[in-house]
Amino acid sequence: MQAVCGGDAEKITSTAFGVRALPSPPELMPAPGNLRAVPITKLGEIRLRWGGVRNKKSYVIQWTDGDPLVEANWTLMDITPKNFYTRTGLDRNKTYSFRVLAVGAAGAGPASDIAVAQPR
Numbered sequence: 001m002q003a004v005c006g007g008d009a010e011k012i013t014s015t016a017f018g019v020r021a022l023p024s025p026p027e028l029m030p031a032p033g034n035l036r037a038v039p040i041t042k043l044g045e046i047r048l049r050w051g052g053v054r055n056k057k058s059y060v061i062q063w064t065d066g067d068p069l070v071e072a073n074w075t076l077m078d079i080t081p082k083n084f085y086t087r088t089g090l091d092r093n094k095t096y097s098f099r100v101l102a103v104g105a106a107g108a109g110p111a112s113d114i115a116v117a118q119p120r
Contacts, residue, residue: 026105029053030074037098037117044119046098047063050112052083053102060101060108061085068097073095079103090119 033051040047048061058081066073077098078085090096095118099111 013082020109021073027047028106029104031104031110032059032100032112035098035100035112035115037096037115039117039120040086041120042088044092045086045088046090046096046117046119048085048087048098048100049117050083050100053109056104057081058103059083060103062101062111063087063096063098065091065094065096067097068088068116080090092119094118 035050036050038047038049039045048096050059053059059078060078060079062074062078064073064075068074077087086110087098095110095116098115098117099113101108101111103109
């Protein structure tokens with residue numbers, strides 16, 4: 001129809017045909033909610049769980065055994081499509097902080113709240 005109307009917006013909208021909407025730019029994903037870090041019965045393991053984010057492609061899991069308020073202390077732990085993860089091989093004498101970011105078409109959104117745990 002656009003070719004017949006020569007790109008004239010007034011002619012296009014006066015026809016009985018619908019007008020195609022322009023695609024909107026992708027939006028950042030929201031921060032995953034309700035992050036929990038729980039030591040499980042196996043020594044040196046912590047199970048992470050968080051609320052799922054709709055339309056995400058994956059989750060980025062970050063961790064630190066340093067000060068969680070210092071951005072430079074955070075490192076990549078893993079990337080997963082699931083909203084749970086088990087970290088093994090942790091030092092039982094250390095306390096660890098974790099956070100999760102949802103990744104979508106526009107990239108990674110903001111980090112979740114921080115969860116802290118010490119393995120058994």
